[in-house]
Amino acid sequence: MYILGIESSCDETSLSIIKDGTVEVSTVVLSQMDTHAYYGGVVPEIASRMHVENITIVIDEVLKKAGMSMDDIDAIAVTYGPGLIGSLLIGLMAAKTLAFIYNKPLIPVHHIAGHIYANNLVRPLEFPLIALVVSGGHTELVYMKEDYSFEVLGGTLDDAVGEAYDKVARVIGLPYPGGPNVDRLAATGKDTYDLPLPLNDDSYNFSFSGLKSAVINLVHNEKQRGNEIIKENLAASFQNRVTEILTKKTIRALKERGVSNLIVAGGVAANKGLRSSLKQACDKENINLTIPEIKYCTDNGAMIGAAGYYAYAKGLRADLSLNAKATMELK
Amino acid sequence: MKYLFVNSATTNLVVAIIIDGKITYLYNENDGNDTSAKIMPIIEEAFLKSNIRPQDIDKIFAVNGPGSFTGIRVGLTVAKVMAYALNIPVVPISSLEVMASGFDEDVVALIDARRGYVFAGGYDKDLNSTYKDSYVLFEKNKFNGKLISFDNFSFETFKPKLDLFKIILKHENDDGVNPHVLNPNYLKLTEAEEKRLYDGRN
Numbered sequence: 284m285y286i287l288g289i290e291s292s293c294d295e296t297s298l299s300i301i302k303d304g305t306v307e308v309s310t311v312v313l314s315q316m317d318t319h320a321y322y323g324g325v326v327p328e329i330a331s332r333m334h335v336e337n338i339t340i341v342i343d344e345v346l347k348k349a350g351m352s353m354d355d356i357d358a359i360a361v362t363y364g365p366g367l368i369g370s371l372l373i374g375l376m377a378a379k380t381l382a383f384i385y386n387k388p389l390i391p392v393h394h395i396a397g398h399i400y401a402n403n404l405v406r407p408l409e410f411p412l413i414a415l416v417v418s419g420g421h422t423e424l425v426y427m428k429e430d431y432s433f434e435v436l437g438g439t440l441d442d443a444v445g446e447a448y449d450k451v452a453r454v455i456g457l458p459y460p461g462g463p464n465v466d467r468l469a470a471t472g473k474d475t476y477d478l479p480l481p482l483n484d485d486s487y488n489f490s491f492s493g494l495k496s497a498v499i500n501l502v503h504n505e506k507q508r509g510n511e512i513i514k515e516n517l518a519a520s521f522q523n524r525v526t527e528i529l530t531k532k533t534i535r536a537l538k539e540r541g542v543s544n545l546i547v548a549g550g551v552a553a554n555k556g557l558r559s560s561l562k563q564a565c566d567k568e569n570i571n572l573t574i575p576e577i578k579y580c581t582d583n584g585a586m587i588g589a590a591g592y593y594a595y596a597k598g599l600r601a602d603l604s605l606n607a608k609a610t611m612e613l614k
Numbered sequence: 615m616k617y618l619f620v621n622s623a624t625t626n627l628v629v630a631i632i633i634d635g636k637i638t639y640l641y642n643e644n645d646g647n648d649t650s651a652k653i654m655p656i657i658e659e660a661f662l663k664s665n666i667r668p669q670d671i672d673k674i675f676a677v678n679g680p681g682s683f684t685g686i687r688v689g690l691t692v693a694k695v696m697a698y699a700l701n702i703p704v705v706p707i708s709s710l711e712v713m714a715s716g717f718d719e720d721v722v723a724l725i726d727a728r729r730g731y732v733f734a735g736g737y738d739k740d741l742n743s744t745y746k747d748s749y750v751l752f753e754k755n756k757f758n759g760k761l762i763s764f765d766n767f768s769f770e771t772f773k774p775k776l777d778l779f780k781i782i783l784k785h786e787n788d789d790g791v792n793p794h795v796l797n798p799n800y801l802k803l804t805e806a807e808e809k810r811l812y813d814g815r816n
Binding site: 321322326328329331332335336338339340342343353368369372373375376377379380381383384385602603604605606607 | 650
């Protein structure tokens with residue numbers, strides 16, 4: 284079964300053709316990152332404008348790359364939330380138009396489900412599992428007992444982890460996107476700064492705005508005192524707190540649920556500090572850890588096509604009145 | 615010839631199918647909320663009631679602005695994807711011209727663009743432009759003609775009227791645009807771009 288996956292929830296216009304939820308036939312990702320870098324972050328209206336400019340070009344490319352036509356496609360899967368509403372709408376309207384013209388089933392896919400199923404393109408998911416989803420917009424711990432069944436154990440109460448990275452990067456003078464830059468700098472520094480371990484409690488929730496504020500205050504206070512900030516050490520200290528709390532709560536979730544499979548998804552899964560911290564902990568606890576290669580961590584249509592296959596198997600369908608949702612729970 | 619007409623740029627949502635000079639389906643309501651949920655079922659009904667398939671359409675007339683940024687994109691994405699998939703021409707139409715189409719006199723169509731600004735376009739009874747579609751600060755003496763708008767202003771305006779035939783007649787022989795380069799005509803930069811330009815000057 285060939286599924287056309289469509290993703291436009293933030294600043295990537297991406298389409299992919301996926302066979303049977305596991306094989307990537309073709310993918311096109313048109314990233315707007317260079318444009319948004321001028322503004323230090325994603326500007327929603329500019330993102331929406333670029334999606335509409337690019338949508339048919341990306342549809343055309345993904346089909347040509349696969350050597351297929353729309354007649355070869357069995358169903359269309361689309362991200363309908365959560366995300367930037369104006370951005371989501373472009374992929375959604377395109378999906379509905381194609382579903383209408385070619386009379387194909389329309390499969391509604393939750394963006395986070397997509398991130399989780401990116402792992403299925405690396406190796407088939409094994410259940411039960413815990414998924415740690417970390418990106419610029421999301422920080423969530425999800426329990427799955429079987430395919431396309433999601434129980435959200437906890438999530439961020441304020442900033443998503445990637446958002447905190449971007450803000451900290453700005454404070455220490457690193458360009459957008461902040462995450463990879465902080466990660467790179469942290470690798471060269473030492474954990475010398477006294478920063479709090481955020482929301483170190485019994486819940487599975489996260490909070491990164493306090494840690495972010497602590498970094499901002501520290502930089503401000505040191506400036507007042509005329510002290511020079513050792514940027515690489517501050518990056519390392521911040522990154523250590525983030526990876527420590529993410530690792531700690533994730534491992535606890537695995538233990539408490541008696542689960543031995545962990546998958547990591549989302550843009551921040553590309554973070555080297557987080558990867559090594561999770562790997563160490565999983566090795567110690569005998570947990571099977573899957574982290575997809577970086578191209579599957581960031582937003583892409585492939586993950587939506589993969590998730591769409593399992594959503595379809597579960598009987599999920601949408602009609603032409605499907606609307607985009609800026610926020611919605613993963614169920 | 616079989617035409618599809620789509621306008622979701624303003625609160626006035628219009629979907630129509632015209633077959634050999636006859637309107638076989640017309641949705642023309644001032645209920646342009648939730649357009650993203652409504653428009654495809656309406657288009658589906660339009661084809662059903664007209665007894666044709668999307669593959670039978672020869673040309674699409676799509677309003678590409680000005681108006682609500684999101685509204686413009688919803689209808690235009692449908693038109694772009696349809697024109698691309700069916701390999702047929704798509705002709706962009708001004709939302710202000712659509713508003714002016716039902717009058718037999720000079721009118722100036724207005725859309726509230728907030729903070730005293732309007733999207734304005736002047737048209738005569740044959741839909742020739744008398745005041746180029748623009749984003750301007752509203753000043754009454756700027757415009758010649760009857761002021762028309764769907765929006766409420768502090769001054770008197772008349773409700774726009776649709777004459778689909780007049781629009782089609784005027785644009786029937788316009789060259790179609792390649793759907794890849796058919797884009798909204800917002801007439802206005804985003805706030806972020808405006809700020810960047812402004813900061814660059816200062």
